[in-house]
């Protein structure tokens with residue numbers, strides 16, 4: 001059984017963060033584990049508050065796992081401060097962690113800041129260089145690359161700029177550009193384009209968390225980077241197609257659509 005770890009924040013409403021990651025791991029039939037960095041009070045309407053765990057306790061959780069269990073891949077999500085980023089980077093370097101997938105979570109869809117502005121440079125300097133792949137959305141890529149992204153040419157330039165920070169691969173997600181969602185992968189040499197079909201749905205809570213977790217699962221399952229992204233893109237497409245409403249705001253996607261015999265299964 002492959003073993004995959006998420007280091008991320010908790011979403012009380014279950015659509016994003018640790019909860020989305022663990023659901024994705026289960027749907028990929030890998031064994032899921034978690035290191036919680038922050039606890040958010042969150043629902044489909046937005047994030048009410050976030051409470052960071054002490055860095056010593058985050059380090060202790062990482063130690064508990066790596067000193068006992070062989071981790072096949074690790075996905076990193078919400079790390080809200082420079083202090084937490086440095087703690088995670090140092091621990092993963094110490095344990096020689098492999099298959100590191102970084103979703104550089106900055107702001108929730110509802111507009112709540114999940115990463116302090118002053119910590120972006122720490123993310124770039126301390127964490128990106130140890131990552132197998134980083135998966136920013138358009139806004140996150142714009143901020144890191146210092147490029148206003150409006151089209152695919154801008155996406156390609158941003159990929160190259162972020163690659164220079166030291167990640168092995170850069171995947172810029174195209175969900176927030178007009179038209180069909182195209183995600184662009186750059187490995188320092190070639191660009192690969194992953195085209196999706198835009199689904200008109202208000203229920204897209206946790207799409208970024210889910211895509212990065214699926215990539216971690218597929219890397220753990222020994223797929224190449226290109227195949228891992230291709231399979232994860234197919235997975236997110238199906239999960240959004242089967243998204244559903246709970247609450248009054250942005251509802252979740254269906255992590256388990258492949259397991260349902262028909263659409264009316266509860």
Ligand SMILES: Nc1ncnc2c1ncn2[C@@H]1O[C@H](COP(=O)(O)OP(=O)(O)O)[C@@H](O)[C@H]1O
Nearest residue numbers: 137173174175176181196197198199207208211
């Ligand atoms: N409406 C949509 N229809 C189909 N795919 C989408 C849609 N919105 C986002 N995606 C896909 O979901 C993944 C997450 O993308 P994105 O929404 O850009 O990231 P984030 O959730 O981090 O803001 C990407 O693979 C993107 O192409």
Ligand SMILES: Cc1ncc(COP(=O)(O)OP(=O)(O)O)c(N)n1
Nearest residue numbers: 009016017108109205206207208209
């Ligand atoms: C605890 C926590 N982590 C990450 C996010 C952001 O999730 P993401 O999939 O990038 O997008 P939205 O769910 O915000 O649409 C979050 N909200 N909470």
